[in-house]
Amino acid sequence: MTATFIHPLTGFVEKTFVITEFELRKLRHDFTELVTRALQPALWLLVFGQVFARSGAMRTGNIPYLDFIAPGILAQSVLFVAIFYGINVIWERDLGIVQKFLASPTPRAALVLGKGFSAGIRTLSQAIVVYGLSLLVGVKLNWSPLALLNVLTVVVLAATLFSTFSLIIACIVKTRERFMGVGQVLTMPLFFASNAIYPTTLMPGWLKIISQLNPLTYVVDALRTFMLAGSTSTFGLSHDYAVILLTTIILVLIGARLYPHLAT
């Protein structure tokens, strides 16, 4: 045994990055996932977006509809990728991997956040895909380095948030079948009860209230502000960031409490 004293917080941050590092190393061996994931945003932007833009049914103020939904589709694809992340944990539980990590002195919160953060970095490929598609359909993007940096930050945070949420579901349902069911049930309501593909001003009152409780709404608002040239935030960027960060922290704490249940 090696008895070295390590400050709890330094230890936590260090272990989080160890978990992230190895999750990302696994990615190196499987690139097909990145390609198949590019398909869905393409459908939404090139098919759904084009048709609705032409119909003129969506009143999106002074922003063209395709510009309006491009950040929404980025947020949506981050959500869709992250929300199924928990299935990996169930897989690792069916093997003995989760148990072995839990029997190690690694802080539980580091196990949870490390995985969430790696999911965050993995979804960055979605940003590249959506930017490429946006260029293709003529969305007016904001190319300032600061704006781009913020887009990347919001994408990583949002994916961390939703993948941690997914991990919590996995800790509760514990089987792949139930997990897939719950995942399917959750994604569409989260997506539709947000400002991703239509402005909240078009929503009936009850839906507007739900959309304001939905973290995805703030992710979309932040992405829309940073991605588009000359767009302004509905809720205020610091408000968006605060909601996203706080929700992530709360979810990581809940996840850290529930994660040990996977080993029982």
Add this chain to the structure above:
Amino acid sequence: MSPGLAGFLMSDVVLEIKALTRRFGAFTAVDAVTLSVNAGEVFALLGSNGAGKTTTIKMLTTLLPPSAGEARVAGFSITTQAVDVRRAIGYVPQAVSVDGSLTGYENLLIFAKLYDLPRGERQARIGEALEFMNLTADGGRLVNQYSGGMVRRLEIAQSTLHRPRVLFLDEPTVGLDPIARDAVWKHLVDLRTNYGTTLFFTTHYLEEAQSYCDRIAIMHLGKVAALGTCQELEASLGGDGHTLDEVFAHYAGSTLDSGGNFRDVSAERATAQRLG
């Protein structure tokens, strides 16, 4: 053994279990288990499926909180000093616990980092562990290309990298062919010889318990039905020439194959399939 040495070993209790109990609803999986294991001992927990072996190991490795009772591992309480216990132990679960999408080397590296092995020592330790488990040539290969025996040896390397005082193994040789089983055991015995690691394992295979264990506990319906060396247990039946099979049938009231629920059996088969 000299009295002095025996006295020293007796005082060096590395695992002390007192009335350890785990209930799941109305069902008592582990029922007031009391036993102690000395440092450097090889100790086997025998029993049919569902006898409470895995639940006991899960409590000792801090994965499952006990409903009642207490245990101290390497001097630390499993309930109030869980993190200290985790630093002092290694754990090889029954199911495959290395990551197939990483190389053997990477699987070891992540644990070297998680257990805070000093940066300067990591490479040497990993190299040594690979060599010790006869995996040096395969360290750079993805683990999903390993054979079952290699996977088990890598798992043992991974969980002993930090030189734990106690190594817990849940059915370490399930699903392995006899040659691979022997190889795994050769390395386990070497661990004890070279590093004084205490081995606490569960098994189905009586012959393994007989060949490699200092002492055995037979579990039946959550309780310790018998405890002692193989010879002691065989003698306890009275008369001569009793086999361990007979001892088992006597104390567990059945043969090894009966018992267990669907989940136990399917988990075991799945492991056997992945390793085979």
